[in-house]
Amino acid sequence: MFSLSAVSKSYNGQKVLPAMDLTIGEGKTIVLVGPSGCGKSTLLRLLLGLVEPDTGTVHFREQEMAGNAVLNLRHQIGYVIQDGGLFPHLSARQNVTLLASYLGWSQDRVNARVLELRELTHLPADALDRYPVQLSGGQQQRVALMRALMLDPAVLLLDEPLGALDPLIRAELQRDLREIFRSLGKTVVLVTHDIGEAAYLADEVVLLKQGVVIQRGTIGDLLHRPADPFVTEFISAQRNPLDEVTA
Numbered sequence: 001m002f003s004l005s006a007v008s009k010s011y012n013g014q015k016v017l018p019a020m021d022l023t024i025g026e027g028k029t030i031v032l033v034g035p036s037g038c039g040k041s042t043l044l045r046l047l048l049g050l051v052e053p054d055t056g057t058v059h060f061r062e063q064e065m066a067g068n069a070v071l072n073l074r075h076q077i078g079y080v081i082q083d084g085g086l087f088p089h090l091s092a093r094q095n096v097t098l099l100a101s102y103l104g105w106s107q108d109r110v111n112a113r114v115l116e117l118r119e120l121t122h123l124p125a126d127a128l129d130r131y132p133v134q135l136s137g138g139q140q141q142r143v144a145l146m147r148a149l150m151l152d153p154a155v156l157l158l159d160e161p162l163g164a165l166d167p168l169i170r171a172e173l174q175r176d177l178r179e180i181f182r183s184l185g186k187t188v189v190l191v192t193h194d195i196g197e198a199a200y201l202a203d204e205v206v207l208l209k210q211g212v213v214i215q216r217g218t219i220g221d222l223l224h225r226p227a228d229p230f231v232t233e234f235i236s237a238q239r240n241p242l243d244e245v246t247a
């Protein structure tokens with residue numbers, strides 16, 4: 001589905017990704033984890049063609065993500081960011097339908113798709129005609145997910161989509177996301193800094209440190225067969241303090 005070959009990226013002379021080789025197959029949920037600043041968001045933006053590599057290539061379905069091809073390819077990719085990134089001056093419905101309307105979908109087709117997605121994402125019907133500020137954080141993310149799925153993309157890229165939500169809402173959305181990923185069977189690349197969330201959602205985890213893949217595998221591989229001391233360090237740094245209390 002995606003293939004990165006010797007991709008490097010620097011900002012202001014600072015190497016964010018030294019030389020990334022990565023392939024992402026079809027139909028799996030891949031979760032990118034790693035410390036803040038290790039290049040997770042940059043990697044997603046490279047997949048989406050929002051950022052161009054300094055060297056190396058990004059391919060999506062055998063086509064290079066570069067130049068004129070980018071806009072077209074991007075329609076096959078849904079993207080959700082942490083705060084939803086909804087347009088504040090548009091209602092939830094307008095946010096969801098903007099691109100489909102622009103592409104000339106009929107009103108009937110748009111309405112049918114919105115209904116389907118509202119059911120899939122468990123968004124209450126009356127939320128559709130509200131503006132983003134009138135929605136809870138969790139509802140905003142459900143709308144952002146509907147928008148990302150509107151054109152039925154082959155891939156979903158999600159950058160810390162639950163990062164700004166409080167724990168109860170977050171747990172509820174984690175359950176819904178897992179259900180949605182399973183029922184759709186799409187390729188999903190999700191970024192989180194929460195190893196528990198990664199364990200819950202991932203078929204495969206990719207742990208990054210300073211733009212380098214330290215380990216790629218199941219959560220069981222990372223826990224029981226760490227490729228590097230950093231893997232264990234990263235995982236144990238996130239252990240719930242309550243584990244110690246109840247132990």
Ligand code: ADP
Pocket residue numbers: 011012016034035036037038039040041042043
């Ligand atoms: P992560 O998502 O893992 O926290 P990012 O990919 O956002 O990491 O950032 C990796 C590094 O690149 C950070 O040091 C960040 O400050 C820097 N960076 C990212 N985007 C830009 C940009 N547009 N301009 C300058 N520096 C950037």
Ligand code: MG
Pocket residue numbers: 040041042159
């Ligand atoms: Mg980030």
